[in-house]
Amino acid sequence: MYVLSTIAPIFEEQESITNYIGIQQDITDRLAAEQDLIESEARMAAVMDTVPDAIITINLDGTINSFNKAAESIFGYSSDEMIGQSVDIIVPDEYKEAHRNGIKRFAASGKGNIMGTRVELEALTKSGRRIWIEMALSSVNAGNKRYVTGLLRDISEKKVIEEATRVSAVAFETQEGIFVTDASGKILKVNNAFTTLTGYTSADVVGKYPSILKSGQHDKYFYEQMWAQLEQQGFWSGEVQNRRKNGEIYPQWLSINRVENTQQNTHNYVAIMSDISKYREAEEQINFLAYHDVLTSLPNRALLKDRIGQALISAERHQQKLALLYMDLDRFKFINDSLGHAIGDKLLVKVAERLSEQVREEDTICRTGGDEFIILLPDTDADGAGHVAEKLVENITTLFEIDGNQLFVTLSIGISIYPDNGEDAESLNKHADTAMYRAKQAGRNQYQFFTTEMHSQIVYKLELEHALRFALNRGELSLVYQPLLDIKQNKITGAEALLRWRHPELGMISPLDFIPIAEETGMINPIGQWILHTAIAQCKQWTEAGHDLVIAINLSAVQFNNPLLVSMINSILDEYQLAANNLELEITESVAMINIDLTIKQLKALAEAGIRLSLDDFGTGYSSLNYLKKFPINKLKIDQSFVFDMLIDEDDEAIVDAVITLARSLGLKTLAEGVETPEHLQALKNKGCDFMQGFLFSRPVPAEQFISLLNHPPLSNLGVD
Ligand code: C2E
Numbered sequence: 047m048y049v050l051s052t053i054a055p056i057f058e059e060q061e062s063i064t065n066y067i068g069i070q071q072d073i074t075d076r077l078a079a080e081q082d083l084i085e086s087e088a089r090m091a092a093v094m095d096t097v098p099d100a101i102i103t104i105n106l107d108g109t110i111n112s113f114n115k116a117a118e119s120i121f122g123y124s125s126d127e128m129i130g131q132s133v134d135i136i137v138p139d140e141y142k143e144a145h146r147n148g149i150k151r152f153a154a155s156g157k158g159n160i161m162g163t164r165v166e167l168e169a170l171t172k173s174g175r176r177i178w179i180e181m182a183l184s185s186v187n188a189g190n191k192r193y194v195t196g197l198l199r200d201i202s203e204k205k206v207i208e209e210a211t212r213v214s215a216v217a218f219e220t221q222e223g224i225f226v227t228d229a230s231g232k233i234l235k236v237n238n239a240f241t242t243l244t245g246y247t248s249a250d251v252v253g254k255y256p257s258i259l260k261s262g263q264h265d266k267y268f269y270e271q272m273w274a275q276l277e278q279q280g281f282w283s284g285e286v287q288n289r290r291k292n293g294e295i296y297p298q299w300l301s302i303n304r305v306e307n308t309q310q311n312t313h314n315y316v317a318i319m320s321d322i323s324k325y326r327e328a329e330e331q332i333n334f335l336a337y338h339d340v341l342t343s344l345p346n347r348a349l350l351k352d353r354i355g356q357a358l359i360s361a362e363r364h365q366q367k368l369a370l371l372y373m374d375l376d377r378f379k380f381i382n383d384s385l386g387h388a389i390g391d392k393l394l395v396k397v398a399e400r401l402s403e404q405v406r407e408e409d410t411i412c413r414t415g416g417d418e419f420i421i422l423l424p425d426t427d428a429d430g431a432g433h434v435a436e437k438l439v440e441n442i443t444t445l446f447e448i449d450g451n452q453l454f455v456t457l458s459i460g461i462s463i464y465p466d467n468g469e470d471a472e473s474l475n476k477h478a479d480t481a482m483y484r485a486k487q488a489g490r491n492q493y494q495f496f497t498t499e500m501h502s503q504i505v506y507k508l509e510l511e512h513a514l515r516f517a518l519n520r521g522e523l524s525l526v527y528q529p530l531l532d533i534k535q536n537k538i539t540g541a542e543a544l545l546r547w548r549h550p551e552l553g554m555i556s557p558l559d560f561i562p563i564a565e566e567t568g569m570i571n572p573i574g575q576w577i578l579h580t581a582i583a584q585c586k587q588w589t590e591a592g593h594d595l596v597i598a599i600n601l602s603a604v605q606f607n608n609p610l611l612v613s614m615i616n617s618i619l620d621e622y623q624l625a626a627n628n629l630e631l632e633i634t635e636s637v638a639m640i641n642i643d644l645t646i647k648q649l650k651a652l653a654e655a656g657i658r659l660s661l662d663d664f665g666t667g668y669s670s671l672n673y674l675k676k677f678p679i680n681k682l683k684i685d686q687s688f689v690f691d692m693l694i695d696e697d698d699e700a701i702v703d704a705v706i707t708l709a710r711s712l713g714l715k716t717l718a719e720g721v722e723t724p725e726h727l728q729a730l731k732n733k734g735c736d737f738m739q740g741f742l743f744s745r746p747v748p749a750e751q752f753i754s755l756l757n758h759p760p761l762s763n764l765g766v767d
């Protein structure tokens with residue numbers, strides 16, 4: 047608009063010139079008229095030179111007709127140089143063709159004032175510099191001549207400013223939140239990212255002070271420092287905790303720049319802020335992982351070490367005790383192997399949760415890997431530690447339900463106490479570990495305090511472990527057989543095969559001592575196979591000799607959880623041609639409860655093969671009636687501990703009674719273990735117990751002796767002639 051209004055008076059003048067020339071169209075006055083025309087052109091040129099804008103007139107062949115003073119100063123050419131030249135000289139190469147075509151079209155149209163349009167385009171100066179010009183085009187008729195007139199001005203500077211403004215507008219809308227304040231700190235402008243970041247819209251904050259963003263997490267001193275640096279150095283950057291509109295506090299990286307005016311006074315502050323909560327979270331995550339177990343999120347050994355260190359310092363200073371509990375899940379490996387690691391992992395997570403529920407906030411519970419956990423109990427003596435351990439052992443046995451599997455686990459715990467069992471972390475750790483080892487050896491599902499004798503026990507155990515590797519091949523293992531009797535008929539109906547190990551130097555070693563070692567080391571597999579072969583072959587001999595006997599063989603957890611168990615046993619039965627119902631497999635109640643679903647599956651497969659099944663050591667584990675009725679078993683073996691005391695302890699007697707009643711209601715037979723006196727036998731008979739085994743009738747004996755028991759049963763032992 048500005049250009050057009052400036053150009054208008056010139057056009058008017060040109061119009062009047064045109065009219066004037068038009069009236070003078072007389073052939074006779076032609077010379078005078080031409081003279082006039084020349085004069086008016088000169089007058090025009092003089093007028094043009096006074097105009098501050100550049101005016102260039104072009105003939106229809108594209109040559110320059112006039113070039114005023116302002117044009118000279120823009121382009122650096124003198125009008126003498128330019129008049130008669132093609133206008134191409136100031137047109138950049140890439141526009142030359144379009145430019146020529148434009149003039150041609152205009153010439154061909156033959157019309158008068160058609161243009162008057164305003165364009166912005168690039169042009170070349172004499173020095174070759176490109177400049178931006180704004181041009182208003184018009185046409186001029188002078189006599190029978192037509193010209194194109196361009197009124198133009200250099201807008202290069204304006205272009206640069208425009209470009210910069212456009213760039214800064216784009217830059218203002220970046221990912222970072224930006225706000226601009228005046229010198230007093232009052233907010234003038236914010237970008238969109240600011241709103242996304244803080245939740246405040248421009249309307250919320252413009253005219254207010256940035257203190258609206260404060261979280262209250264920084265003290266006065268913090269802001270004083272910030273302002274001091276801003277004044278001295280013109281910028282400040284750092285981490286700030288700010289509060290979003292929704293109240294959430296978040297960390298941000300804030301950079302503030304002071305912008306000065308030409309008098310070097312503060313004019314604005316520009317603050318750029320980015321949300322670094324993601325980085326902080328990632329950082330925290332990394333720190334967390336360094337000190338925590340990924341699976342359970344419990345502290346790991348590194349953090350525990352730290353905590354033990356601190357707890358020891360505090361215990362020493364305040365003359366307090368502290369307890370370290372080493373824990374290991376019993377037979378976790380079976381769950382992992384039979385149900386897969388995914389379920390094993392889920393179980394560990396739940397175990398971690400359950401253990402955590404049992405301890406105080408100031409205690410540290412950590413997972414050190416696998417199924418091992420450690421608990422640090424500051425300010426706790428042996429009594430307190432025993433109390434906690436008891437709770438843990440008891441609590442863990444409540445069934446875990448994982449992906450439809452009912453899982454039963456038990457814990458073995460070893461305890462060491464500061465300063466009684468050690469004054470530094472290393473010895474406390476070592477001793478708690480030793481005590482845990484002892485808890486495992488003593489039958490698992492229990493806790494043990496460290497004692498100095500445990501050292502020698504551990505050494506003994508290592509010795510056994512080493513020697514057991516050679517026991518089978520060196521013929522040190524053998525089987526003994528203990529008769530199983532029908533109480534009503536006073537008749538031997540079976541034999542339980544029991545394993546013996548005679549070590550050349552250490553002598554007889556109890557299966558209670560070496561079978562757990564064989565299980566842990568995997569040696570139970572070859573040993574178990576040997577037992578099955580030997581006992582089944584033995585039973586075959588006896589049946590051949592005319593004794594219809596059931597051979598009862600104990601299965602360890604490792605054997606029982608082997609998916610190939612059924613086919614393996616079937617092939618051994620085939621090999622020795624023994625009928626399946628001459629074989630009874632004993633699994634202990636605690637082995638049956640490790641993984642109930644698997645137990646049911648395995649027991650069903652064995653039962654379908656015609657093999658008899660009994661639950662050994664019944665009453666010591668955690669059987670629930672619910673599961674018991676799903677087990678396709680034939681017999682419950684009442685654990686000897688109840689039988690021993692049933693005549694003197696009412697509770698034990700009640701258990702014996704309950705087991706017999708329960709078995710009867712489930713259609714199962716009962717066998718009492720450990721029957722040592724006729725009184726026991728009489729009591730059991732009265733209670734309706736079906737079978738017995740015990741020293742009263744016979745100890746376990748080698749096969750040669752067993753045959754004489756069969757041939758001449760010492761019934762007098764039972765009080766029967
Ligand atoms: P168990 O299967 O409950 O075996 C019965 C245990 O009670 C045997 O101990 C037996 O000698 C003992 N016993 C029998 N009658 C009496 C009695 O009247 N009084 C007393 N005090 N004890 C009696 P043993 O042979 O020392 O075996 C202990 C345990 O070791 C067995 O308990 C069984 O769990 C395990 N075991 C023994 N042999 C084998 C085997 O071949 N394979 C597996 N996996 N485990 C076995």
Ligand code: MG
Nearest residue numbers: 542600632662
């Ligand atoms: Mg047994």
Ligand code: MG
Nearest residue numbers: 662663683719
């Ligand atoms: Mg038993």
